[in-house]
Amino acid sequence: MTPLDERALADCVETAALAPSLHNSQPWRFRISGDTVEVYADHGRQLEVLDPAGRELLISVGAALFTLRLAIGVRGWVPEVSVRPDPDTPDLVARIRADRATTPSEQVGALAAAIPARHTNRLPFTTAVVPADVIEQLAGAASAEGATLTVAGAVSRDAIIGLARAAEQRLGTRGGYRAELGRWTRPGPHRRDGVPPTAIGPWDALEHLPMRDFGLVHPQPFRPSERFEPHPTIVVLATGGDGPADWIRAGQALQRVLLTATHLHLATTPISQALEVPAVRAMLTGTGDHRWPQMIIRIGYAAPAAATPRRPVGDILI
Structure with a gap:
């Protein structure tokens, strides 16, 4: 060859x-x-x-x-x-x-x-349940790269969503947050990075899911409001350490999980707000099993999303 x-x-x-x-x-x-x-x-x-x-x-x-x-x-x-x-x-x-x-x-x-x-999908997902064997395949993808993927039960899911919403609110008060968000969402005809208006997605009518509010700085006049799924499937990607090598490992595992999900016709949305506030991330870190959460992912079935x-x-x- x-x-x-x-x-x-x-x-x-x-x-x-x-x-x-x-x-x-x-x-x-x-x-x-x-x-x-x-x-x-x-x-x-x-x-x-x-x-x-x-x-x-x-x-x-x-x-x-x-x-x-x-x-x-x-x-x-x-x-x-x-x-x-x-x-x-x-x-x-x-x-x-x-x-x-x-x-x-x-x-x-x-x-x-x-x-x-x-593609990251910020649209509402259907209420269809993600089968257990599909979750197993995603967990296997994470394991192949030295990470773990755990699906949140009903109680854990609600706790994670609540913590992510609290983190989103806290991030909004952090100095420089709006300016930084604005830099990466500023529209431009020749821009080849950042999050364009086509990828922002609708408002959550019930304000239940902690979706990143990319419309905060540059409001979209025709951005619709829709109902999102009431009981999303949430999985947590974690590693056995929390240093640079572990973060690189987590990135490889994350992409393997996301591509496996795409192959299985799943939509995915990384939810990272809860991990961007150290005090909130500490609440999600297992002290007994020595696992550090690196990414929270919402998975399910949805219409295709626009590419960035x-x-x-x-x-x-x-």
Whole structure:
């Protein structure tokens, strides 16, 4: 099989950039050298108010790293990954090389096919129950990347939703929050990042779900109000540690879960507000099992959502 050349690896990088990120900030950059791609965190795109420690930034870059692994794998090459390979270059998140030729598995093909279809869905979900075997497949996807995925029972779900609503209110009073939100939702005809009006979604008529209010700074005059599902399915992605390596691991697990969900025709909405207020996140952290929550995800069935834009590959290649 012909080795991946620079053009093919650039195509893989373009695919990797379809990964999810906080406010669609796309905080990543890439460098191609021979058969190797280096993945960097772009701290110039860090959300300092919401994410001062860079936890969600590294989760986003981890999601892009997993997508890059898939893009290389589906082309018939085994991706050899070294995470945080150079202590003297902290922004270098990973180095990934097309190691040897292989035949892509059916699972790799299915997940790779889901990459362009995966979008955050802020629309109301139907009341259809997510089957237990589907939840098991999502949990298996998280486990394959060294994380855990737990579905919240009725009591836990209501507690999580309540904490997320309280966190959303507290975030609204944090200095600089509105200005930061405005920077990432400001509409523009040539803008290739942030959350455009088409992806904001409707108001929750009952104000039950803690959806991020992206219409707060730039109100949409024709934004509808709709009823969301009264009993959403909520899952929590967690890791066994809470440092940079764990956040990168969580990002890879998150993207594997989201792509598995997309393949299974599920809609997904990350709900991160409860994890962006340290006091609230502490309430969700298990002290006995030593698990740190990294992302809360709403899953279910819904109409397709609009995609968010992506920067051209020339802007993210070093």
